[in-house]
Amino acid sequence: MTPNSDASTWAKDGSVRAFLRRAQPVTRARAVVCLAASLFLAACAYVPLDEGAARRVSLDYTASGQIVDARAYVYGKHTILVFDVAPSLLLIFDESGAQVPFEKMGLHHRLARRLDKFTVWTNGQSVTFSATH
DSSP, rough: OOOTOOOOTTTOOOOOOHHHHHHHOOOOOHHHHHHHHHHHHHHHHHOOOOSOOEEEEEEEEHHHHHHHHEEEEEETOOOOOOEEOOSSEEEEEEETTTTTTTEETEEEEESSOOSEEEEEEETTTTEEEOOOO
């Protein structure tokens, strides 16, 4: 392609420098859209780590994942989650991916309901609990 063959691409003097001077600046909205699209694509490409074999953490639950200092118990109509050390950030998701509300009582966390399978995210690590019954 010659510099003068496409007037919409090349400046009249045919230099790349003149073309770059005509380029539109990146607006804040365009930058946000590009960032959101790249984050969405990165989230879709997430592949969970091999969680390894399930280990029994209580009479009620087995666990598989990176967190080893957490245990779960059934207490009436609730699931109780216990940590050896209080986590700074804690997110709990049920089997369908919905976030589960909980009440914190020291190192114990009482979930809003009894769950057969749920995933706990804390400090960038996860563990999945499954009921043994």
